[in-house]
Amino acid sequence: xxxxxxxxxxxxxxxxxxxxxxxxxxxxxxxxxxxxxxxxxxxxxxxxxxxxxxxxxxxxxxxxxxxxxxxxxxxxxxxxxxxxxxxxxxxxxxxxxxxxxxxxxxxxxxxxxxxxxxxxxxxxxxxxxxxxxxxxxxxxxxxxxxxxxxxxxxxxxxxxxxxxxxxxxxxxxxxxxxxxxxxxxxxxxxxxxxxxxxxxxxxxxxxxxxxxxxxxxxxxxxxxxxxxxxxxxxxxxxxxxxxxxxxxxxxxxxxxxxxxxxxxxxxxxxxxxxxxxxxxxxxxxxxxxxxxxxxxxxxxxxxxxxxxxxxxxxxxxxxxxxxxxxxxxxxxxxxxxxxxxx
Numbered sequence: 001x002x003x004x005x006x007x008x009x010x011x012x013x014x015x016x017x018x019x020x021x022x023x024x025x026x027x028x029x030x031x032x033x034x035x036x037x038x039x040x041x042x043x044x045x046x047x048x049x050x051x052x053x054x055x056x057x058x059x060x061x062x063x064x065x066x067x068x069x070x071x072x073x074x075x076x077x078x079x080x081x082x083x084x085x086x087x088x089x090x091x092x093x094x095x096x097x098x099x100x101x102x103x104x105x106x107x108x109x110x111x112x113x114x115x116x117x118x119x120x121x122x123x124x125x126x127x128x129x130x131x132x133x134x135x136x137x138x139x140x141x142x143x144x145x146x147x148x149x150x151x152x153x154x155x156x157x158x159x160x161x162x163x164x165x166x167x168x169x170x171x172x173x174x175x176x177x178x179x180x181x182x183x184x185x186x187x188x189x190x191x192x193x194x195x196x197x198x199x200x201x202x203x204x205x206x207x208x209x210x211x212x213x214x215x216x217x218x219x220x221x222x223x224x225x226x227x228x229x230x231x232x233x234x235x236x237x238x239x240x241x242x243x244x245x246x247x248x249x250x251x252x253x254x255x256x257x258x259x260x261x262x263x264x265x266x267x268x269x270x271x272x273x274x275x276x277x278x279x280x281x282x283x284x285x286x287x288x289x290x291x292x293x294x295x296x297x298x299x300x301x302x303x304x305x306x307x308x309x310x311x312x313x314x315x316x317x318x319x320x321x322x323x324x325x326x327x328x329x330x331x332x333x334x335x336x337x338x339x340x341x342x
């Protein structure tokens with residue numbers, strides 16, 4: 001765990017440890033999620049739900065004692081040169097492939113469902129296989145898909161081939177060897193793990209680093225594919241249902257004030273929903289929620305890192321809604337990440 005926490009410090013300039021703890025535990029307030037996004041740590045949100053405050057504090061104290069991180073100011077720490085020298089490049093590569101924000105709540109269930117689906121598609125009448133799953137959580141979606149769509153072995157094979165070709169070969173092989181068929185017995189993940197990833201939490205990160213890119217490719221493949229139709233229900237579990245309902249109402253044309261009234265929620269709660277929506281949706285309509293005057297003023301500021309500025313400092317010069325300010329920060333950060341200049 002120490003090496004994992006140190007790796008997170010290596011990904012950014014400095015980190016506030018109190019916020020980092022809540023980030024790893026999976027606290028989904030707009031403040032925590034925004035902090036994670038601006039520090040490139042959103043993929044690790046909720047990656048350590050079992051982590052205790054005392055365990056985390058001990059890790060920070062130990063890293064500081066070993067001079068791998070150093071106190072900066074106001075509860076913030078930064079990695080030292082000694083700490084940088086301890087970073088494992090291969091572990092970092094796998095960490096950079098995980099996405100707990102989008103897949104962490106359902107990744108294992110997704111893979112179990114996909115594994116069961118592949119087994120059933122490959123089922124032979126001559127040599128029936130003992131089903132991998134008996135729970136309705138896995139059997140029912142497969143049964144429904146067989147009723148709704150023509151599930152041809154060739155089509156499934158083509159889909160899976162196209163998906164796995166998008167992955168690093170070692171990562172794809174790691175997942176493929178856990179699948180089964182009439183003449184193939186599945187292997188268990190721990191049997192396939194490289195030695196340096198066999199201890200916690202790296203064993204979980206390795207599996208996630210292979211699986212999350214696959215789930216992302218399934219999402220991108222579209223609604224017409226069998227794999228997406230199979231997993232779409234479980235993939236939805238990664239998102240806040242209340243936020244999704246707010247999103248639905250806003251997309252239907254309701255104003256923010258109308259949603260506040262109809263849902264009988266506080267404006268701050270609806271604002272949090274909008275910010276969470278902006279963080280997960282690459283096509284979020286920023287212009288719908290940021291006024292043209294606010295957009296023009298914020299664009300005129302002489303700074304390249306607006307997502308590091310504080311709301312109250314801006315508000316003193318130009319009164320604006322907090323949600324507008326936060327959304328503009330997210331917009332500029334996303335443009336920077338995607339290499340867009342405006």
